Amino acid sequence: MAFLSISIASAQVNIRIGHGSAAEETLWLMKADPKVTPDQGKVYKLDYTLFRGSDKRFQAFEAGEIDVATSSAHSVMMAAAEGAKFKIVATLSREGVKGFATKYMVKDESAIKSIADLKGKNVGINGARSSSELWARLALEKKGLDTKKDVNWISLPFPSQGEAVRAGKLDVGAFPQPFAAFEEKRGGLRTVFTSQDGIARDEDLMVLMVSEKFASQQPSVLRAFLADLVRATAHYVKNPKEARTALVEAKLVGIPLDTFLTMKDYERPLDCRVDTDSINAMTVELTKFGFITKPVNVMSFIDNSFLPK
Numbered sequence: 001m002a003f004l005s006i007s008i009a010s011a012q013v014n015i016r017i018g019h020g021s022a023a024e025e026t027l028w029l030m031k032a033d034p035k036v037t038p039d040q041g042k043v044y045k046l047d048y049t050l051f052r053g054s055d056k057r058f059q060a061f062e063a064g065e066i067d068v069a070t071s072s073a074h075s076v077m078m079a080a081a082e083g084a085k086f087k088i089v090a091t092l093s094r095e096g097v098k099g100f101a102t103k104y105m106v107k108d109e110s111a112i113k114s115i116a117d118l119k120g121k122n123v124g125i126n127g128a129r130s131s132s133e134l135w136a137r138l139a140l141e142k143k144g145l146d147t148k149k150d151v152n153w154i155s156l157p158f159p160s161q162g163e164a165v166r167a168g169k170l171d172v173g174a175f176p177q178p179f180a181a182f183e184e185k186r187g188g189l190r191t192v193f194t195s196q197d198g199i200a201r202d203e204d205l206m207v208l209m210v211s212e213k214f215a216s217q218q219p220s221v222l223r224a225f226l227a228d229l230v231r232a233t234a235h236y237v238k239n240p241k242e243a244r245t246a247l248v249e250a251k252l253v254g255i256p257l258d259t260f261l262t263m264k265d266y267e268r269p270l271d272c273r274v275d276t277d278s279i280n281a282m283t284v285e286l287t288k289f290g291f292i293t294k295p296v297n298v299m300s301f302i303d304n305s306f307l308p309k
Helices: 025-032 054-062 073-081 131-142 158-166 179-186 212-217 219-238 240-249 257-262 276-288
Strands: 013-019 044-050 068-072 087-091 103-107 122-125 152-155 173-175 189-194 206-210
Touching (some): 013 025, 013 054, 068 073, 087 212, 103 179, 122 131, 122 158, 122 173, 173 179, 206 212
Antiparallel strands (some): 087 206, 103 173
């Protein structure tokens, strides 16, 4: 894989990044351990802003307050269907068979033993029309439940769902990594089903989108940034102890290091390329549940050309 090293005479370009709290560790590593990203501090510098909810992140993105944003692939598809303009330029993580699959957990003593027992229960998601909601809907529908009438969908940030389940505010919580590993280490919760009960395949989870303005005005800077992201991804995958230690020490991951080091991780595509087939498949499911109601041409906003060849 060839990398493009860029020398720019003018001042380095500031890239304003809006990010979330799960499944984005390779991007966070660029902040925690900048030595693995040689063009950072030369060609560009990164300005990170944490958004707990994807809705606030999209608002900031559309207002031009950030140049690059992380988002679940599902949320991106719904935004595109509503006419939002951007380019998806990289994938940070994949959910599914090859790596970790989001877990839906209940208290150990709960009477809920299977999906069929969820009728009338409160199910936690991290936001309306989120990936965690879609996967749960697919899983429940396969077992004959009416996803509009049979359960109550409760939106809570992922870090809050463990306590909400323990307190009885949620009957079932959704747990991506590292929250699933943390709750399993803590004990008292068990898994009833996973995202694979809904999708049964690998699919892009967290993707990176960039504003059309930034992509057109700063293409060489974007290429340098993404080349460094690929480097950071390789370092994260090949040197997990060093990379994860750096993330915990930088307080970018809020779980104990021993838990983080031993947890099952998502698949991290080393080339960071967006899987167009998986995103095309999402359109069918999103349309099925009415999450999108307009045609979406995924090739109009997916652009892998800024990544290293």
